[in-house]
Amino acid sequence: MTIKRALVSVSDKRGIVEFCRELSKLGVEIVSTGGTSSLLSKEGIPVIGISEVTGFPEIMDGRVKTLHPAVHSGLLAVRDNEEHQRQMKELGLGYIDLVVVNLYPFAETIAKPGVTYEDAIENIDIGGPTMLRSAAKNHAFVSVVVDADDYSTVLEEIRKDGDTELNTRKRLAAKVFRHTAAYDALISDYLSNVTGEPLPERYTVTYEKIQDLRYGENPHQQAAFYRQPLAAKGTLTTAKQLHGKELSYNNINDANAALQIVKEFSEPAVVAVKHMNPCGVGIGGSIYEAYGKAYAADPTSIFGGIVAANRIIDGDTAKKLSEIFLEIVLAPGFTKEALEILTKKKNIRLLDLGEISPSQQAESRFVVTSIEGGMVVQQNDIHAVDPDALTVVTERAPSEEELKQLLFSWKVVKHVKSNAIVLAADNMTIGVGAGQMNRVGAAKIAIEQAGEKAKGAVLASDAFFPMGDTLELAAKAGITAVIQPGGSIKDEESIKVANEYGIAMVFTGVRHFKH
Template sequence: MSIKRALVSVSDKAGIVEFCRELSNLGVEIISTGGTKNLLAKEGVPVIGISEVTGFPEILDGRVKTLHPAVHSGLLAVRDSAEHQAQMKELGLDYIDLVVVNLYPFQETIAKPNVEYEDAIENIDIGGPTMLRSAAKNHAFVSVVVDSADYPAVLNEIKIKGDTSLETRKRLAAKVFRHTASYDALISDYLSNVTGDPLPERFTVTYEKIQDLRYGENPHQKAAFYKKPLAAADTLTTAKQLHGKELSYNNINDANAALQIVKEFEEPAVVAVKHMNPCGVGIGGSVLEAYKKAYAADPTSIFGGIVAANRIIDGDTALLLKEIFLEIILAPGFTKEALEILTQKKNIRLLEVGSLKSGENREKSFTITTIDGGMIVQESDVHSMSTDDLQVVTDRKPTEEELKQLLFGWKVVKHVKSNAIVLANDSMTVGVGAGQMNRVGAAKIAIEQAGDKAKGSVLASDAFFPMGDTLELAAKAGITAVIQPGGSIKDEESIKVANEYGIAMVFTGVRHFKH
């Protein structure tokens, strides 16, 4: 076999003129449609219009042009079938050996702010996916190209052998079906959201590879980094790496955790993360003050960790950051002075994440967790709380300063692995107890870590107290106020203990489990 006829119809015309000119020079007859045909003709590339093949005009504003037996018989005919050969000859039809198609820009259209529904629908391609699928199904005989990155390799094989190898055609066909599956997934997701059904009976997602990773959590596990096609601008997947070596699987998990925590705050904030749990969080009047608090919260655990800030890193802050070993620093930006200081460290990764949306301004999305044989999907936890939402349940009401610290602790404990306890004072964490099998164990860890700093601090718990033992520990440590969801059948026991020790306690009515 050899490639004699090609059907070309592309929305993204980058490189198509040069590709088709080379094909034509190799003796390949080119059939094309609409704007692609006009461009090729203008550039002097010999081209036949699709209507000359079908004997039918392009109609309905171009919606119908390639949906015709003269096209799809040429794509789907089994070349070594005597019956197919006879039918093709009887009907005066000819084969199409190569299809080069990319699709209407649906993704780019719905990415536009305030896109009109009608515009989105008009950019759903029908003829393109149909041609791609026909050609890909018949890849035993037909070459199909959906990605301009494949133009050089395909051309090279045609130059050498007059055709592509079966192995190449299989690879190209697999890419086509990935592409059309992704395209349809975007359309179904868009329409599901428009119709208010984000968790439909069939849940299909698509992601684009950013890069292969050296390995996963451990060296024996393969891994890659993917992004959602319409990922928000303030996510890790859209961050710009300014310096340092390649991100690892664990780096990405930790960096994402740090980013989610720092988004909780509108005031200058810095978060230090180790193994996806915050080891230090601080807020202040400047990023420098916030970093000093985050560092002081746990000077030991921050070593080798990830630091995220919600303000531009300046030179003074960079000087302090440079003093310790850090894997990654994420921030909306870095001053020139900060970059000069931090890039002296060869391996540290500097990520610019752009302007961060905080508090109630964050976009709702869904989180997906895979399980053996399936997955579970839920809305992301972007719930926020104000003092008006709190219910005081003890005799003593929290002071204004205690309320401030309670809300600070509540924002942090939301991102600590359950069971979780956070102690806070002076707008910084002083103790974090994470991922324990019982709440008392988490409280003991947080109090032990805080040491003398526990006295006068406040305590935040991600879920209710099943009994009063955690309050007993808090009282002995000198903790003055507590924030927790409430809702236990033994709430009265906890309230009684709090009242006995003069601890102010508020209920949120909201739980923040994070497994």
């Protein structure tokens, strides 16, 4: 077979003029529509208008132009089927051998600030997906291109053999169905949100590949990095890498964990993460002070870790960062001096996040977790405690300073793997117990890490105490104030222990399990 006729209709006109000019030189007749037809004609490329093929004008502001038997017969006819051939000849219809279509920019439209519902609906393509699906279904005979990156391959094969190879047509057809599926997924998600159905009977998501990864969690596992088409700013998927080798699977997960924690804070904050748990968190009057506290929280575990900051990294902070081995530093930016210092370290990865703020947490509304045979979907845990909503349950209320440290530790414990206990003092974590099978075990780890610094510190627990043993342990370590959700049938036991030791305890009424 030889490609003799192409139907071209594109919204993204990147490279289309050059591609069609080459097709024309190869003797391919080009049929086109609307703006694409006008552009090609202006560039001196011979074009047949779609109305000449259908015998019917484009109507309803271009809404109806390619939805016609003359188009879809030419796409769907099975070329080696005698009955199809007879019908095509009898009806005077022509074959279409190549379809080049990309769709109305729905994603770009709904990403615009203040976009109206009417504008969004108007940018739902109907004819484009229909032509793509017809051509892709009939890929045994028809070539279909939805991605400008494939123009060169198609041209090369046409020059060589007059047609594309069957394996190429299969690959292009698969890409078409991925493309239309993603397009429909975006539309369904938009309409589900408009109609207030965030968790509908069918949950369809789509992602775009950023890059292949060398391997996954372990070297024997394949992996790739994807992003949502409308990923929010200030996320890892929109960050710009300024230095260092490519990110690994584990780097990405750890960096994302660090970023979610640092977004909790409006004041200068630095978070150090190892294996998706914070090993050090500090806030201060400057990012330099905050890093000093995050480092001092656990000078051993931070080595080889990931550091996230919510302020631009300056030269002085960069000097301190450069003193140890770090996998990644991510921040809203780096001064010129900071980059000069940090880029001297070959293996450190530097990620510029752009502007970040606590409010960005609300932009990621749902979290998807894969399980074997399916997935679970939940609303993102963006709950922020209201200090005025805390309930003091002990005889002694926390002092102003204790309350400040309790609120700090509560922001951190929310992001620690359950069962989780966080000890804090002087605007920094001093002990973290993560991922334990029982709560008292998590407390023991955190208290042991804190050592003498536990005296006068505060404690946060991500869930209630099932009994009073954790409070007994905290009291013996010298902890003076506790924040926890409450809600245990043995709350009174914990309250009694706290009162016996003069510990101030507040209930939040909110649990923060993180598995």
